[in-house]
Amino acid sequence: MTTTLSMLESHPRRADVDRTRLAAAIDSLNACAETCTACADACLSDDEVAALTRCIALNLNCADICLATARMLSRHAGEDGAISRSMLEACATACRACAQECARHAERQQHCRVCAEACYSCERVCRDLMVALR
């Protein structure tokens, strides 16, 4: 278990949404960022790298966007609904594109199979949180 929930519980401000749900979303975003970073590197090390270049670039984008989203959701001192919603939308879009590309390679590349699942799951988390924040 991560300390994300303990940190939210000791935060002086109350979050706009249920803390357990928010902590789970932040954990999912950080896990997806790490998985995409690892998938990009596994693709780079693959004999079939030439067929995986689009996958690598989408992995790198998804990692950076998930990370920026997790950090933003961890900052309540400057909470701004418009920023949260638009970043969650961008993040869901990046996760979906990366999931779809990874899914194309899931049969041959085990790392792409794991990564596709992480990205689909993270896309859902983003979309659910957008609804909860409305």
Added chain:
Amino acid sequence: MTTTLSMLESHPRRADVDRTRLAAAIDSLNACAETCTACADACLSDDEVAALTRCIALNLNCADICLATARMLSRHAGEDGAISRSMLEACATACRACAQECARHAERQQHCRVCAEACYSCERVCRDLMVALR
């Protein structure tokens, strides 16, 4: 002058938009990220820090989002119009919120005055690029 344009010119793929414009957008995003990082720290070091906490958090969000956007725009191997547009939208939103908050402190805090200008300018760059990418 940065080497952003030289790098775009030596890239094997042609970008979807005019390279000079794209290089200028990437430079503006990176400059805004750096300015927001510096403004957050100047606010932290200010005698009036208690009045600047929202500004600091918006600075930190804006820095992370501008940076992720600059990196995404630098990656043509996985170009995806939907990701680009939604990130530019999120980035413009974050820049505007940060610019407005910094502008409130611009008379007393010189660093907020410089940062407000950088953020307003970067918001415009994002919106112009969204139009060009359509």
Added chain:
Amino acid sequence: MTTTLSMLESHPRRADVDRTRLAAAIDSLNACAETCTACADACLSDDEVAALTRCIALNLNCADICLATARMLSRHAGEDGAISRSMLEACATACRACAQECARHAERQQHCRVCAEACYSCERVCRDLMVALR
């Protein structure tokens, strides 16, 4: 449980160290980065923010350095012992400085208590991995 270990196990290259240990180190670094990001924001939202500014800046540095270290350790395609050792040294240094500062506030600020533990634990992980990589 995170998918860090599954990703290492599906990576085409064998890592230089035991995979279970490496996965645990990456998870610890990512968790510490998230905890420091959250601690900085909790400090910003604290009534006593003026006494916590050094803590906030050290949190922000520690978050960025842990994250860059986790990403580097996730990349085996360009493995380079000299980079790994020097980043782990820098990361251990940043974790220790942040842990010591958070520990000073641990009695009054619960978030600093949790963060001090995360940073001390991450410092140990970095130092142990430096030995294992030698």
Added chain:
Amino acid sequence: MTTTLSMLESHPRRADVDRTRLAAAIDSLNACAETCTACADACLSDDEVAALTRCIALNLNCADICLATARMLSRHAGEDGAISRSMLEACATACRACAQECARHAERQQHCRVCAEACYSCERVCRDLMVALR
């Protein structure tokens, strides 16, 4: 010209080193981070990608490490000589490894030639600043 120097001049704290030099170092680190991000993507898009995978991974590491170093140098509220020196050492190491790898491809890949120069120059900047900070 960037606004890095204006931001340093409006910062409430005096930096430990000459501001013009520090601003130039931060600009060099941010420029190197951007150049490495762009070089990784140009390599990915290259017909010879299979020969460039080590270059790509070193580019990605160098980009993340330069960026974390630029951010740390922009934060004076938590200035800590030990962190600065160890990060500058790690950054110089990453820049040199990336420069050497890019230099191997500089004759065939124009983007690697530009990137090698940016990395060698950034390594020098890090080493000079380490001396100045002593």
